[in-house]
Amino acid sequence: MHEQLINPTIQKFKAEFNAEPEHIFLSPGRINIIGEHVDYSDGFVLPAAIDKYICFAVRKLSQTNLCTIVAKDLEEEYTFDVTGEVKPVKQMWMNYILGVFSQLQKPESFFCGMEIVFSSTIPMGAGLSSSAALECGFAYILNELFDLRISKKDIAVIGQNAEHSFAGVQCGIMDQFASVFGKENKVIMLDCNSLEHLYFDADLQGYSLLLFDSCVKHSHLTSGYNERRKDVEQGKKALWKNFPEIEKFRDFTVPMLDTTKEEMGSISYKRCLYLLKEIQRVELAAKALSEGNIQYLGALLTETHAGLSTEFEVSCNELDFLVEKTVQQKGVLGARIMGGGFGGCSINLIQEDRAEEVIRTISEKYLKEFNIQMKVYHVKISDGIKEYTNEYIV
Known part of the structure; x- marks a missing residue:
């Protein structure tokens, strides 16, 4: 079902790095049924993850400290040193990634180099939270590759903080939460104050x-x-x-x-x-x-x-x-x-x-x-x- 997104991402990875990716991750966009602009006001929202994704093809490189990330759709790439200080850059797409990395980078961090290619079926600028999918997808990748043992809730919060600190948008938590906690055919009623949540069947009856x-x-x-x-x-x-x-x-x-x-x-x-x-x-x-x-x-x-x-x-x-x-x-x-x-x-x-x-x-x-x-x-x-x-x- 996802091959039209995954296969070109893999092909781009091979072309860029002359190697096979070791992992494929899918990070979804989201819709919000109702509850707009209340996620930063102690309110409830009713979002759901959707079948539009960012696909990440990933390989871990233990022999280097360089992380190279290729944005296939934008035909851009960026490389940074995982041991150096990261700051916002002019490429806005990269700020979502660096904003995540800055929160997880500690003196005792054992990050090594990575090669990543990503591509998306989430329409840019359409309000489907491609930025949250990018942030949380990258946090999820780091969590899996380096066994950081971060909770799903913390991944959502890290994504939100990246938006605040590196992208300059004081967003609430809803977009990131939906991307992380989505379930097929379920909408999430999220308490944006406590982050408690309930799932409801999305039975729309025709x-x-x-x-x-x-x-x-x-x-x-x-x-x-x-x-x-x-x-x-x-x-x-x-x-x-x-x-x-x-x-x-x-x-x-x-x-x-x-x-x-x-x-x-x-x-x-x-x-x-x-x-x-x-x-x-x-x-x-x-x-x-x-x-x-x-x-x-x-x-x-x-x-x-x-x-x-x-x-x-x-x-x-x-x-x-x-x-x-x-x-x-x-x-x-x-x-x-x-x-x-x-x-x-x-x-x-x-x-x-x-x-x-x-x-x-x-x-x-x-x-x-x-x-x-x-x-x-x-x-x-x-x-x-x-x-x-x-x-x-x-």
């Missing part, structure tokens, strides 16, 4: 989750993301100043928020209002899944989009258009922007036997409105990071 890629990524993604975090933190300070007895952000109520609106300002109020409502929607969505109420799940998705567009203000004209037109189609239960915002994908809950009709209609409308050819990703919910051990044909 409906599919389709991703419509707007093929736009507005340049203020990183700055906008960090600005939203500042807005939220300002609101939290006002809430805790007035209600110090509350332990977790998610335990604040909308009436409490209303009493502090003037103090925190209208922008922070809107951001916090969205978050409190979204945290509640995640719990309702998990309940809807467990009860087989797929219609209600769809309605919650569309509610989330309205909040992301008007309260959290991370949507854009292209995504608003896609969602608005999609939910008007027969067989569509709900749709919303997915990911950090300012572009990327919408996630859509669509009746399977109407999917092609909806895709055709929305593609035509989107092309006419923006002169952009929308991309469509069919995704299946899959396992988290793993070493690929089946025999493969090259």
